[in-house]
Amino acid sequence: MMEQLVQHLKVLGFTEMESKMLIVLAEQGSMSGYEVAKRLGVSRSNVYAALQKLVDHGFVLCSKGEPTHYTVLRVEELTRMIGDQLQNSIRHVEQLMPKQSNDVTEFFSLDSEKKVIERVRQELGRAQQEIIVDVWAEEATLFREDLEQAEKRGVKVFWSVVESLEEHRQRRMQLQLHSSLEGDTAKRDQPYGRKFSIVIDRKWSMLGMRGEDIPTKALVTEHPALLELLLNHFAQELVLFEVEHELSPELRERFGANFEGIYRKYFQSGLVNVK
Missing domain, CATH: 3.30.870.10 (Endonuclease Chain A)
Structure with a gap:
């Protein structure tokens, strides 16, 4: 089940590590970067860099404190935000992509x-x-x-x-x-x-x-x-x-x-x- 969800998240633009982080945070709730790294079995440096990227994009929230804890948005908010960003990107592609010749003989x-x-x-x-x-x-x-x-x-x-x-x-x-x-x-x-x-x-x-x-x-x-x-x-x-x-x-x-x-x-x- 997790692998299937990871594949769908990758289609939406997340890396494999980011996808697994979102799933783990959704399952466990608030976690520190160390706990996420331990759960996924990866280095803390890679985890913190990926978590910061998710925070910068608004998909994950972080709490001030020692250590910092991370929480993923509720699934309804997460999917709405992803959908809004995708639609915005689609609109830009439609407007900015060079127009192709309409050759119906292909x-x-x-x-x-x-x-x-x-x-x-x-x-x-x-x-x-x-x-x-x-x-x-x-x-x-x-x-x-x-x-x-x-x-x-x-x-x-x-x-x-x-x-x-x-x-x-x-x-x-x-x-x-x-x-x-x-x-x-x-x-x-x-x-x-x-x-x-x-x-x-x-x-x-x-x-x-x-x-x-x-x-x-x-x-x-x-x-x-x-x-x-x-x-x-x-x-x-x-x-x-x-x-x-x-x-x-x-x-x-x-x-x-x-x-x-x-x-x-x-x-x-x-x-x-x-x-």
Whole structure:
């Protein structure tokens, strides 16, 4: 528990020693510098220098006397003071930081599960007008709460959710079996990945892939070409959904389930990884 608290305090700008001092003082109440040093197992010179810094910043109070005793602020006062100082620093950064050129043609790559999920949730929380989500069932479950919160804020949310990974595997195995009977030599051990795309307010987009067999990666951009591509793809899915809903028996009879007949016409393997 202490190590976790130390890490959070370090994120807020305290050194590791300062963080441990704040925790010890909060646990024990008023202590002398000698007592703090003994409790932490560090030299008194380092302790006194760190304590004086905390006193100078107002996080710790000291009493006059021999020896001097130190007391940390109550947690409510401490967090309020930290928050005020952070907000003040943020305002200065916004005002004084050199302005960057607004080049929306940049493409940025995110290459880990944590980075991708955190960025998606961050952008969903910033959405103001519209969110378009084209995901698998697993990702729909993962971001469902964030999307519901956006809807409560008045943001229009459009979902396109496809089968679960298990359903996809079963369908793909059926296609592979059918293709092997026709002499197709496609590999059966290709890694499984779930493509997903998100467009927010028609100016920010993410295109990525996530799955059990491959590392999570995503491309983030405001480039109008990719935005248009993803929006057109989503619109085509809506059209196909309406057409299938109205003409499902006729389409299935002519082209097969999931339009395999059309895919085989243009791709020899017949195993195009489509949703």
